[in-house]
Each structure stands twice: as C-alpha cells, then as structure tokens.
Amino acid sequence: MRVLQLIDSLQPGGAERMAVNYANAFSKRIPGSYLCCTRKEGLLKAEISPEVGYLFLDKKNTLDLKALLKLRKFVIKNEIHLFQAHSSSWFLALMVKLSIPKLKIVWHDHYGRNLNKRRKKILRIASRFFEGIITVNAALKEWAEKNLNSKEVRFFRNFLPDAQNRVPVQLSSLKGQQDSFKILCLANLRPQKDHLNLLKAFETIEKVYSQASLHLVGKDKEDNYSIELKTFVRRTHLEEKVFFYGETQNVKELLLQADLGVLSSASEGLPLALLEYGRAGLPVVCTTVGECPEVLGKEGLLVPPADPKVLSEAILHYIDHTGKRKEAAENLQKKILEEYSERTIFPEVENFFRILLQE
Structure with a gap:
C-alpha cells in the first residue's frame, strides 16, 4: 500500500x-x-x-x-x-x-x-x-x-x-507577569473561533481576578477580524493582560506554562487544540460545538457558544477551585492518551x- x-x-x-x-x-x-x-x-x-x-x-x-x-x-x-x-x-x-x-x-x-x-x-x-x-x-x-x-x-x-519529531525551536516564555493565572487559547485568528467571545469573557474575568492573563496562540492574518480583536483589547485597556503570539513551533512548550486551555468557538469539527490541551495536562473550558462535548465529556467545563457571561463564569469557577481544576486536568490527560x-x-x-x- x-x-x-x-x-x-x-x-x-x-x-x-x-x-x-x-x-x-x-x-x-x-x-x-x-x-x-x-x-x-x-x-x-x-x-x-x-x-x-x-x-x-x-x-x-x-x-x-x-x-x-x-x-x-x-x-x-x-x-x-x-x-x-x-x-x-x-x-x-x-x-x-x-x-x-x-x-x-x-x-x-x-x-x-x-x-x-x-x-x-x-x-x-x-x-x-x-x-x-x-x-x-x-x-x-x-x-x-x-x-x-x-x-x-x-x-x-x-x-x-x-512520538513527535523533535523540531529545534527557540524556547520562549508566555508573556506578562509569570505569577499570573495564564489562560491560553490555541486557535488561528478566524471568525469561527470567536475570539471576541473570549475577549468579552476575559474583560469580566480581569475585573474579578486581576491576576489573570490571556494568551492567544495561532496564525494572525492581520485582516479585519484581527483588527477587530486588537481594537477591543485597546478599547478595554487590556494590553498588559492579553497577548497575541501568531503561529509558532513551540506550542508544546507554551502549553506547559499555561494554567488553563480554552476554546470559545462558534463552530468546530474535532479541534486538535483540545487534544493538545489534554496531553499537556491542562484543565479545559470550551463551547459545545462539533465534537468538543464528546472529547471533553465530564473532564472539563462545557459552555454554550456566543455567551461570554457563562464562559467567564466557567473560567472563574476553575480559578477559584484548584482541586477541581487539577482533578479534571488529570482525568482529561488520561482520556486523551488512551482514546485519542x-x-x-x-x-x-x-x-x-x-x-x-x-x-
């Protein structure tokens, strides 16, 4: 063959x-x-x-x-x-x-x-x-x-x-204060991923928990969608809390520095980002689109799409409950390694x- x-x-x-x-x-x-x-x-x-x-x-x-x-x-x-x-x-x-x-x-x-x-x-x-x-x-x-x-x-x-091919990369750290609670979204900047939903949720999160930071990793075409997201960040004065990385080869290293993985998509197929989060041992919050509910099951928090209020509440729940966060992350990691x-x-x-x- x-x-x-x-x-x-x-x-x-x-x-x-x-x-x-x-x-x-x-x-x-x-x-x-x-x-x-x-x-x-x-x-x-x-x-x-x-x-x-x-x-x-x-x-x-x-x-x-x-x-x-x-x-x-x-x-x-x-x-x-x-x-x-x-x-x-x-x-x-x-x-x-x-x-x-x-x-x-x-x-x-x-x-x-x-x-x-x-x-x-x-x-x-x-x-x-x-x-x-x-x-x-x-x-x-x-x-x-x-x-x-x-x-x-x-x-x-x-x-x-x-087994992954080891690609030489220049190791780097997530931006911002290293002691912040780091929320990472691995998704190319395109409308289906609905980063604006996440940014609106983060605006609420930052007011409640000022030590949070948001890290957006994925291809940036610097198009109208990208401009809209960055305009929102400036308008809400979140420049020191929200960071854009573009596409990068050191995704694995960045995931290992994060505290939580999130997907705020309006639609999905079966996002590899969820599998990457799980393998890296991250707790996950994501929207109930595509195959996400089947991947995550009870080993994370699922929220409806296009609802920043519920999304912020779910993320804050994990920030406030360290034990639940760690248990969910361990269970998801085991599931991903066994089933995906x-x-x-x-x-x-x-x-x-x-x-x-x-x-």
Whole structure:
C-alpha cells in the first residue's frame, strides 16, 4: 500500500496537522508514505518525518496545469495507490484520477463551520469518484451519508502522534507577569473561533481576578477580524493582560506554562487544540460545538457558544477551585492518551484503507 496525503497548506491548522500526522504514521507501517502540499508551505513542513516522500506543487490557481502534471508524474513514478485528500484538495485529487482511473481517493472532511450553509452541489457530483470518506465528527458523517454519493463513509477521531519529531525551536516564555493565572487559547485568528467571545469573557474575568492573563496562540492574518480583536483589547485597556503570539513551533512548550486551555468557538469539527490541551495536562473550558462535548465529556467545563457571561463564569469557577481544576486536568490527560492516540485510532484507519484497496 502506497498512500499520499494531499493538503493545500502546511501552515498550522487542524487539517494540516492531521495530514502530517497521517503521513508520519503511515511511514512507520507501509513501504510508501507521501505528502503533497499544493499551495503554500509553512511551519508544519519541519514536522514531516524523513521517511515521508514530500512534494511541493506551488499551485497558483484552481486549474494550474503545470502543477497537475507535476503531481501526476510523481504519482506514476512512486506507484501511489491512494490519495487521502484533506479538505478542499479533493478537486486536485479528482483531476489526477481522471487521467489515472485506477488511483483511489479517500476524502478527509475536516469541515468546522455551519453545515446548514455548506454548498454541496459540486461536491455531490465529485463524491461519486471517492472510494471512501473520512469525517472528524459524527455530524459530518451524517451529512455525508445524506448529501453525498460515496458508499463508504467512516468517522475516525483525530489523533495525536505517539512520538513527535523533535523540531529545534527557540524556547520562549508566555508573556506578562509569570505569577499570573495564564489562560491560553490555541486557535488561528478566524471568525469561527470567536475570539471576541473570549475577549468579552476575559474583560469580566480581569475585573474579578486581576491576576489573570490571556494568551492567544495561532496564525494572525492581520485582516479585519484581527483588527477587530486588537481594537477591543485597546478599547478595554487590556494590553498588559492579553497577548497575541501568531503561529509558532513551540506550542508544546507554551502549553506547559499555561494554567488553563480554552476554546470559545462558534463552530468546530474535532479541534486538535483540545487534544493538545489534554496531553499537556491542562484543565479545559470550551463551547459545545462539533465534537468538543464528546472529547471533553465530564473532564472539563462545557459552555454554550456566543455567551461570554457563562464562559467567564466557567473560567472563574476553575480559578477559584484548584482541586477541581487539577482533578479534571488529570482525568482529561488520561482520556486523551488512551482514546485519542495514534496507537488507538490509526490501526482502524489503516484497516479501512486496506479494505478499499482490495475492492
């Protein structure tokens, strides 16, 4: 079995991290594991195992013939059997398959927005050519079964690698007063993550507990959404308590310095940030969106989205109750290591792929 992960970018994000996780996991188990980044490289490139065959297309537009031919040549040369196409990369996978009919496609759906507004017409037609679909939560599986045409739809949890490639990074500390209660949000700055909800909650928290600080770690496009968040911070005079970090490779080190992990999202798929929080031993507060309730269960505090008052109350509860906070963190860490690890999830996926390739 020879499998290629297809992903548009290697900038830190959930789908991008999972593409790397799958490529690295396959490289330990099969003779040919590959990853193709179609449009833009990024920090995650350094986390790809040396055993993974890598290709960068530098694709300029949707119908980039040069990139298509380059990928087709790579597939033929390396005798690749199956594409695991993450998110929107399914289109390029389909273009290659039309010229190599025996090539199989498994589409990996990481969609984390409002499913009621999702466009499906073109995807429904394309799905006739998918041998299988993987979804990251149960709602996406139900949506695919109802709206698409692939006969094999499976829900597999996202997972964390059993062993991480050590990427040399410049160690740094979380900003602000080191003795503050450090709340960390690991999420790229985009509307679905609803950082404004968190900032409004933190405004309340800071008035009650002045020793709190908020640390926002994730890609900053410096767009209108980013400007809105930073304007709010200035207007509420929280510049010395709220810190923006952008994308960084030393996420693990920053998590180990935090006291609490939070996600205030309006919508999600299955956020890897929750798994990272759990593995780092952090207590967690997050919104009841996507697969978050299933991941967290009773081992954290769940709040409704777009409700900064309830979010602030939940965070303050953990600040005030050290024992409950530590117990929840320990239980969540155990759950993540047992139920969301590579050794637990990946064998099911590998078996699914082998079944598809036998057909």
